[in-house]
Amino acid sequence: MVADCGATCAKYILCVFNFLFFVIGASVLCVGVWLIADKESFIKVTKLENTLLDDSSKFVIEEFTEPDVVLQTAYILVALGAFIFIVAFLGYCGAIQESRVLLTAYALFLIIIFVLQVTAISLAAAYQNQADQHTRSVLKKSIRDYYANSNNRNAVTVGWDLVMSQMQCCGVDNSSDFKDARLFFTQNQQENNNHVIPAACCILEPGQPVNVLRPADDRCEKFPSTTNSYKDRGCLNRFTMLVRENLNIVIGVVVGLAALQLLGIIFAFCVCKAVGVDQDFHYKY
CATH class of the missing domain: 1.10.1450.10 (Tetraspanin)
Known part of the structure; x- marks a missing residue:
């Protein structure tokens, strides 16, 4: 059991945020699987509720309930939902169970995502013409x-x-x-x-x-x-x-996402360290 106050706060923050993403990932994954398994029932349900929506929402529902569009969207949802589900599962279970293995895997996933983002932005900036x-x-x-x-x-x-x-x-x-x-x-x-x-x-x-x-x-x-x-x-x-007209908003969103990822990495290793210290204490005494 983590005894350090800072590590305890980090643990519960990780639990809350990853539980939210866990639910989101599971929901997206379930919708994707539902679409692949039985897209007809999904089309019927969405068109039934379509009467309660405004014109803008109706347009999105009507267009994206075309059979070909549904199937193509389903595979995207399954892939996205599965990825979010796995990463959030590692973070939530790793924090709640105080598992160094799961927390380390979670932190490594975040590090890989963060490095890929930084690399993509750097390459896009360095090779702007080629990227364009x-x-x-x-x-x-x-x-x-x-x-x-x-x-x-x-x-x-x-x-x-x-x-x-x-x-x-x-x-x-x-x-x-x-x-x-x-x-x-x-x-x-x-x-x-x-x-x-x-x-x-x-x-x-x-x-x-x-x-x-x-x-x-x-x-x-x-x-x-x-x-x-x-x-x-x-x-x-x-x-x-x-x-370019909304550059401040774009920069704010990018920095915000990067900050959340860095905090997740720091909190995960913080809990890992506290768990390790706690385990060493019990082994000694």
Whole structure:
């Protein structure tokens, strides 16, 4: 039993915070497993409760309850939930049981995450041009290989439509990114609609619910221009501009997360040390 006051406080702080993350991780993991095992029941439940939501929430629910989107989202939730669950489990059980093995494993996980974050930020800063090119390449590939039209939506399509309609932008660099979107053009040709850009790239009708991607100009999807669409405004540049405008908030969030991780590492080793001292005391006496 830890007798040191500081170590005792560290122990219970670790217990509280990791219990919260343990519950969050378990919940995310359960939802992911539910979606994989029986996505039909999940769709029925969410659509039943959809009537009680506002327009913005309805849009998210409706879009993300498409069968293809549900399955793709499920695997992401399982992976994320399992990771959070394992790390929080090590921290909570290690603190409550005063297990040096579990606490050390927990601290090592946090150290690895922290080092990866610092490395990623450092590399992005040192190789900013290469990082920018790689990011553009990955985003363009997602449009080229996975973006579909409005009648064949998947997780990538839903995500891009949300980003473009809310940020008022089009593609990674501009609307030309959709010239290489294989699914988008193949499906449009099959439906004989001749759309060259998605509706999310257009200036939308004002006053419409968030789930209605209705261009103010009916010709926009076939004949986009600078007056009826955002065809020349790339989303990556738009995002970069928003980050620069809110740089203080971004820095605050990053520093806050890093501080929490460092505190978790310090508290874990503090409890480990106290447990070791306590065990040595009992062995001697």
